[in-house]
Amino acid sequence: xxxxxxxxxxxxxxxxxxxxxxxxxxxxxxxxxxxxxxxxxxxxxxxxxxxxxxxxxxxxxxxxxxxxxxxxxxxxxxxxxxxxxxxxxxxxxxxxxxxxxxxxxxxx
Numbered sequence: 001x002x003x004x005x006x007x008x009x010x011x012x013x014x015x016x017x018x019x020x021x022x023x024x025x026x027x028x029x030x031x032x033x034x035x036x037x038x039x040x041x042x043x044x045x046x047x048x049x050x051x052x053x054x055x056x057x058x059x060x061x062x063x064x065x066x067x068x069x070x071x072x073x074x075x076x077x078x079x080x081x082x083x084x085x086x087x088x089x090x091x092x093x094x095x096x097x098x099x100x101x102x103x104x105x106x107x108x
Contacts, residue, residue, distance in 0.1 A: 002088030003063050004097055009073050009084050010041065010054040017055035023068060023076055029069040030059035031103035047059070063105045 007030070011017040014035065021033035037055035044050070061069050068083050089097075102108055 002090065004087040004089040004092065004100060005061055005063055005066055006089055007059040007061055007066065007069060007073075007084065009057045009059075009082055010039075011053060011057065011082075012052075012076070012079075014038075014055050017057045020073060021057050021059065021074055024059055024069060024072055027072060028104050028106050028108075029065055029072050030061045030077065031100040033057055033059045037067055062101055062104055072073045 009020060011020060012057045014037065017035045019035070021030075021035050024030040025033050035057055036056055038053040039056055040051060041054045043050070059069065066086060070086075073084050074082065092100075
């Protein structure tokens with residue numbers, strides 16, 4: 001796994017998405033977070049196809065902090081089974097990665 005990750009989740013409204021982003025950054029589980037939307041999602045849920053508007057939250061963190069970030073998002077999210085996915089950051093400037101690592105370090 002990459003040392004650095006881009007994590008996403010979705011929420012039903014902007015307020016919930018912003019609360020998730022804010023609380024993760026405040027807890028230093030993510031160095032930054034962006035809320036975008038609404039986006040239109042198409043999905044299967046409870047055996048039925050659905051679609052709806054959602055707000056996407058994109059967070060940057062380290063692989064080391066990911067388990068705590070995932071637990072935080074699952075605990076704070078109003079949905080029983082929210083999307084929490086992560087993709088490796090395969091390239092970024094050295095200065096940005098140093099800032100990201102420093103920012104999510106709870107000792108700083």
